Amino acid sequence: QLQLQESGPGLVKPSETLSLTCTVSGGSISSSSYYWGWIRQPPGKGLEWIGSIYYSGSTYYNPSLKSRVTISVDTSKKQFSLKVSAVTAADTAVYYCARGRESYRGAFFDYWGQGTLVTVSS
């Protein structure tokens, strides 16, 4: 059974960089059949897609966050990571990592981590 686990600081100061890692277990991170993504959810609000990284190394980011976000993958460690720079209180959210599946019909996230709350505060 595939499992994803987010890890990283739960508290980040304004203007600093938020860094999270997602560790994949019970399956391969290197398969071309899948891609990997980050989604966040501010307290009491809805889901917001942050970005995704594909087997080819291609990345896609939410246009509203693109200038501050970097997603990368380390296949040797079976991990992928998220960095969000110049954070403000608006970046306070539960951050989820997820596996995506894609075919000619479309794409969706089939496995999600449990989520980790990141608070931006001095």
Add this chain to the structure above:
Amino acid sequence: QSVLTQPPSVSEAPRQRVTISCSGSSSNIGNNAVNWYQQLPGKAPKFVIYYDDLLPSGVSDRFSGSKSGTSASLAISGLQSEDEADYYCAAWDDRLNGVVFGGGTKLTVL
């Protein structure tokens, strides 16, 4: 303001049927598959419908999805208290070149 529009809340009695709508445009729902996610209180989202109308293994067949033009719907029949959750639609948006989610619908089983 979400790109995909969902009603904030719906409610229905146990054993009844409820539908949740999701409205978009030609750049998302009109040209790409819609997926639906269920989020139980305090839990991570879980996909309950993918590629417009496909049911994942292990998900109750009380759940069904449909799409017409730039709108999609999630239907849940034989409502049970365990169905109380937030439901989100999602699709790829060709104009934004990314995934867009609906604002979410809170389902209350009366």
